[in-house]
Amino acid sequence: MKGYQFTYSVYRRPFRQPLTTSHGTWAIREGIIIQLTDANSRAELGEIAPIPWFGSESIDRAIEWCQQVGDNITKDKIHLIPDDLPACQFGFGSALTALELPPTSTLAPKFDLSGLLPTGAAAIAQLPVLVQRGYSTFKWKIGVLPIAQEEAIWRQLMMAVPIDAKLRLDANGGLTQTAAERWLEICSSEARIEFIEQPLAPEEIEIAIELAAKYHTPIALDESVATFDRIQAAYARGWRGIYVIKPGIAGFPWRLAKFVTQHQLDVVFSAVMETKVGTAAALRLASDLKVTRSLGFGVEDWFDDDM
Ligand SMILES: [Mg+2]
Structure with missing residues (x-):
């Protein structure tokens, strides 16, 4: 049985400013960098970056799993990582995939990224800054302020969105059906709106x-399709719109790739606030799948360090 030498290290990265999510405040990103080394001393890294409130395992569960692995792991054992450890599946799975590729093909390809705007009226001042930096796709959170107020900010924002740029509106599941219909209505005459993301509850x-x-x-679904199980379930229930996929918590990369290809899903790839290791693995997968939509990985502003 072919085995790989296994080592790992846990990292803790404080956010420059704690992120406020609908699940509370997130101050420190904790994750694990793993390394697999083959018999020819070739080593590849993988990253385990869980988001438990999005349906993945907790960091403690992931550390526990790494601890019980020991110093060596086989390909079979990697394939047997259980489905309730999707971030571990991705971390080990992407390191394994990298080891099976020719060394030169493991470099991360270049992609257009979507730039995240601050919530509320602060987006108006930040938009030109992101345009200046070369972004042509932007994301703005909605469902945060009363709708009339947000609509007024949105109208101002649209005046600054370049003619060939795209804006994504992300509601994080926070709209009522009436509010969702209002946004869908006002955006329908505006070709620069790429999509409204997760208007309703998951x-x-x-x-x-x-x-x-x-x-x-x-319409794009995000929270509704956060894990591989939920991607499959949404497809089975008839969803044929856009899928926002976070590869970092969507399990084995080969299984995700197969499902997306088989059903020709229209996908956007999105970050889980991972380091360059996890980002590179996600970009390789996006490249294999010929994803054409800008990726939601414009997160370099969130940390002071450069991991
Ligand atoms: Mg989202």
């Missing part, structure tokens, strides 16, 4: 399907 896939049929503005 389980409301049937309503999202109805709205997608009724309005011109495309």
